[in-house]
Amino acid sequence: MAPVTSSRPVLIDCDPGVDDAIALLLALASPELDVRLITTVAGNVPGDTTADNARRVLTLAGREDVPVHAGCTQPLLGPVWRGKYSGASGLGGTLLPEGRAPLAGGHAVDALTAALERAIAEDAPVELCVTGPMTNVALVLARDPSLVRGIRRIVAMGGAFAQGGNRTPTAEFNILADPHAAQIVLHSGAPIVLAPIDVTFQALATPERVHDLRGRAGRVTAVAAELIAFYDRNDPARYGAVGGPLHDPCVIAFLLRPELFEAREANVEIELNPGLSYGQTVGDFWRTTDRPVNATVLWKLDAAGFFDLLWERLARF
Numbered sequence: 001m002a003p004v005t006s007s008r009p010v011l012i013d014c015d016p017g018v019d020d021a022i023a024l025l026l027a028l029a030s031p032e033l034d035v036r037l038i039t040t041v042a043g044n045v046p047g048d049t050t051a052d053n054a055r056r057v058l059t060l061a062g063r064e065d066v067p068v069h070a071g072c073t074q075p076l077l078g079p080v081w082r083g084k085y086s087g088a089s090g091l092g093g094t095l096l097p098e099g100r101a102p103l104a105g106g107h108a109v110d111a112l113t114a115a116l117e118r119a120i121a122e123d124a125p126v127e128l129c130v131t132g133p134m135t136n137v138a139l140v141l142a143r144d145p146s147l148v149r150g151i152r153r154i155v156a157m158g159g160a161f162a163q164g165g166n167r168t169p170t171a172e173f174n175i176l177a178d179p180h181a182a183q184i185v186l187h188s189g190a191p192i193v194l195a196p197i198d199v200t201f202q203a204l205a206t207p208e209r210v211h212d213l214r215g216r217a218g219r220v221t222a223v224a225a226e227l228i229a230f231y232d233r234n235d236p237a238r239y240g241a242v243g244g245p246l247h248d249p250c251v252i253a254f255l256l257r258p259e260l261f262e263a264r265e266a267n268v269e270i271e272l273n274p275g276l277s278y279g280q281t282v283g284d285f286w287r288t289t290d291r292p293v294n295a296t297v298l299w300k301l302d303a304a305g306f307f308d309l310l311w312e313r314l315a316r317f
Helices: 018-028 047-061 108-121 135-143 145-150 179-186 207-214 221-230 249-256 303-314
Strands: 008-014 033-040 068-070 126-130 151-157 192-195 261-270 281-284 295-301
Touching (some): 008 108, 018 033, 018 249, 018 303, 033 108, 068 108, 108 126, 108 135, 108 145, 135 179, 151 249, 192 249, 221 303, 249 303
Parallel strands (some): 033 068, 192 295
16 A cells, blocks of 8 residues: 555544444544544434444544534434434444543534634635434535535435335435435535445445454454444345445545445435435436536445455554
């Protein structure tokens, strides 16, 4: 690997969540990325739990220097949804060490606003990674649309197209949990990369791959393997094999190794009307309308390369 001469500033908005936890570890293990701020939102589990889980992951990683700000506890509009696959604690049956650093003062929306104002002042736009519902980010950009100038790119896990949904027949969880927020972000003017379940289902942590991780050196590999093993969906009819898809680490992997992915450009809109299609991401991949392209949608993944990267980075702790 070539030496890293500089690192890119990164803000991470998340709802840990097993796969969020693995995504955070990947980012924190990667010197190419300068993780400046973590904000949390209710999603997989309630907001107080997501904030606590983020602090626990930072303690596990030995990175209590990164501030964690708690954010929104409910969607902008519509019903509250919770995750199904990370357990009641959000971290399966794994007990991570208690977070040693206190929760940072101030709401996540204010912290993100301040970080983007700083990015504009320094003429150094940031990568904004979103691995949960987009409530915090939507409020930031709705309150001050000019802050989009501080964003180099939003890379978000969310959406479902050809695969169908993972919480309803049409909707993926992160979008379903706050579809109005997702629509605001998609219309913000920020460059957006979406990692829908069409690509994240290809990041399947099979038992063989988890066994490989367990056999590697490193302080956190055993804990990470335990987390990931809990995430095994045991649904080969849907995923093509036994294992659990690691959705959120795809966001960080794209920042680190974009060549692992193939993508398609599209106009993406969110269905906001009640009914079976509520929360559906509708992608105009074939330009059947005159709606402008507003997203790059990740579509194919080099799974072997993805897991080589992820396991190697987890073993660095």
